[in-house]
């Protein structure tokens with residue numbers, strides 16, 4: 001079962017919660033990664049207060065008992081009596097597919113496929129294969145074989161089901177090749193993340209969220225409009241511009257889906273997204289890869305334009321937030337932390353300075369007060385906000401034995417109508433130089449060139 005489908009099942013059956021065994025995009029099992037996650041009755045991950053209470057309880061457990069029973073017959077759906085317990089075995093796809101059918105214009109998408117529209121979906125030997133085959137090929141009439149690597153395998157067939165241009169390189173090659181289909185998509189190990197690609201054009205997750213927000217009303221499930229849009233702080237402000245134009249609220253939260261869950265439970269946000277290939281809505285309380293892919297299909301079917309055409313029209317209307325993330329991996333932890341400490345110490349003195357000619361309007365360490373429960377999250381990343389909507393964000397992650405990863409998020413806003421179709425790295429060159437100049441990345445870490453650019 002995919003993580004979003006599990007979230008839906010919890011909500012649909014109004015259970016007291018649900019346990020999800022998931023290792024996301026890492027191979028799972030006794031010898032591999034083994035994640036156990038508890039989701040609340042709203043279908044979302046348990047907040048820290050609950051997981052902490054569970055942990056405290058584990059310290060007090062004096063005994064547990066194991067029932068000797070026959071195995072559950074997983075090939076047979078319906079109720080089974082297992083050692084006096086009623087166990088319901090459900091089809092993992094059916095309820096989820098029904099939910100998608102209630103949100104999106106399946107007849108319009110079906111007509112588009114019938115009219116010759118072509119698609120490639122790479123399920124990367126992970127969980128979305130059976131969902132994609134049932135929904136795309138059987139219900140929507142996409143050609144047989146549209147879904148690649150559709151059989152989930154315990155070790156993902158040696159693939160790394162992480163939907164980004166690096167790990168989904170086969171899909172990228174096809175989409176930029178001579179026989180590219182109209183639309184390409186991939187999802188991750190447990191089905192909560194997605195990447196979408198047009199013929200010859202990559203859609204960044206930040207742009208994807210903005211396009212979905214601007215066009216959501218074309219899908220029946222969102223025809224009444226959106227309550228608001230939320231994005232994680234490192235995600236570009238493209239969605240904010242859409243929200244402003246629509247006259248709805250926009251929220252900038254720390255990274256982590258639980259912050260979105262609070263906003264959705266309170267009816268403040270309908271769509272949410274993260275630059276790390278996570279997109280979703282209030283239909284569940286997890287990000288949802290196939291949901292995003294179907295929303296794109298719905299928009300393509302109603303508008304009758306290509307992905308490239310939709311992006312060009314979007315930028316012409318809202319302007320373009322050029323965006324890129326540069327990762328510097330395996331930096332010595334002490335050096336990475338010294339760089340961040342030096343940067344934080346200088347924050348107050350930066351406004352008014354103009355590195356590389358870009359005037360710093362504000363500089364801070366992002367903090368967030370949850371508008372629903374009032375909780376405060378601090379030190380979420382250093383932001384340099386330049387005049388005109390450009391910015392650089394610095395965050396450290398993974399301070400393990402392999403060293404730290406510095407993530408540098410770069411953004412530049414171009415209002416248009418000129419300059420909307422440049423190469424992102426070229427468009428961001430000045431912001432990149434300014435970020436390096438202010439933080440002294442090379443002086444602190446010895447590194448100048450990122451290991452990964454997305």
Ligand code: MG
Pocket residue numbers: 024025188189190191192193
């Ligand atoms: Mg995942």
